[in-house]
Amino acid sequence: MRTQEDQWLENLYRHTLPRVAAMVYRMGGHLEMAKDVFQDAVIIYLEKQQAQKLPPGVSAEAYITGIARILCIRQLKKSGPELSLDEMTENIGVPSDYYAPPPVARPVLDYIRSAGKRCLQLLQAFYYDQHSLSDIAAGFNFKTLHSASVQKYKCLEKVREQLKQSDYAETLS
Amino acid sequence: MRKLLAETQEIEQYLLHEMPASARLLFQARMLVAPALREKVRYQRKTLQLIRWLAREEKRRKLDDLLERLMKESSFHHSITSIFK
Numbered sequence: 001m002r003t004q005e006d007q008w009l010e011n012l013y014r015h016t017l018p019r020v021a022a023m024v025y026r027m028g029g030h031l032e033m034a035k036d037v038f039q040d041a042v043i044i045y046l047e048k049q050q051a052q053k054l055p056p057g058v059s060a061e062a063y064i065t066g067i068a069r070i071l072c073i074r075q076l077k078k079s080g081p082e083l084s085l086d087e088m089t090e091n092i093g094v095p096s097d098y099y100a101p102p103p104v105a106r107p108v109l110d111y112i113r114s115a116g117k118r119c120l121q122l123l124q125a126f127y128y129d130q131h132s133l134s135d136i137a138a139g140f141n142f143k144t145l146h147s148a149s150v151q152k153y154k155c156l157e158k159v160r161e162q163l164k165q166s167d168y169a170e171t172l173s
Numbered sequence: 174m175r176k177l178l179a180e181t182q183e184i185e186q187y188l189l190h191e192m193p194a195s196a197r198l199l200f201q202a203r204m205l206v207a208p209a210l211r212e213k214v215r216y217q218r219k220t221l222q223l224i225r226w227l228a229r230e231e232k233r234r235k236l237d238d239l240l241e242r243l244m245k246e247s248s249f250h251h252s253i254t255s256i257f258k
Contacts, residue, residue: 006239009236010239013239013240014249017240018256021253021256022256025256031253031254031256034257039236039237039240042236043229043232043233043236046232097222097225098229100226102223103222103223104219104223112223113227120224120227123220127221127225128224128228153178156185157181159223160181160213160216160219161216163220164212167216
């Protein structure tokens with residue numbers, strides 16, 4: 001089922017991606033770069049929106065285009081005309097860990113993903129999507145907020161232990 | 174909530190900066206003398222990083238699918254690709 005966000009994203013791609021692509025072209029970038037920086041800019045925008053950290057009075061299109069421009073400069077390894085890249089990045093708020101490599105090796109990642117899908121979904125809903133506990137309780141069919149909260153901590157412990165064990169296994173091998 | 178879960182909750186409050194300053198200092202002091210607690214904090218931090226990383230990867234997949242669908246429309250495809258010709 002299409003959500004309101006799906007529709008919003010589609011409109012955004014239809015109207016803003018061509019503008020960002022034209023900007024990337026003018027800056028000397030290519031099509032794949034335009035797709036990548038636009039996608040990253042959209043994700044960063046959604047994260048800021050979720051955390052209520054968007055600057056007031058700036059439209060989604062302006063914010064996303066601004067981030068895409070900075071990411072494009074990064075990729076092209078050029079400096080902005082007035083600000084250093086670090087200053088610009090900080091001002092517009094590209095998360096410092098955005099381009100970080102996966103925190104664990106791929107095989108561990110795949111194992112954790114396959115072994116605890118529901119747990120990961122629950123943790124993601126809480127920590128990344130920042131849904132309220134009552135929404136999570138309803139969405140994951142918990143009878144009470146307390147049981148949703150307890151399950152969240154159990155899941156945290158489970159994944160935390162899996163990460164610890166995988167580190168130990170790596171040390172031993 | 175059982176003791177272990179209460180500790181996980183406390184670590185969460187520390188990592189998410191949801192602890193009052195005095196409790197935070199106390200917690201940091203406890204970490205200094207308790208390697209097991211320090212280790213739990215380290216892996217719980219890594220767990221939160223992992224959740225964020227996986228969530229972003231899922232979001233990228235979703236947006237890839239959206240773009241792939243839109244690019245099948247000739248007018249949209251043209252509006253993007255013609256820029257680079």
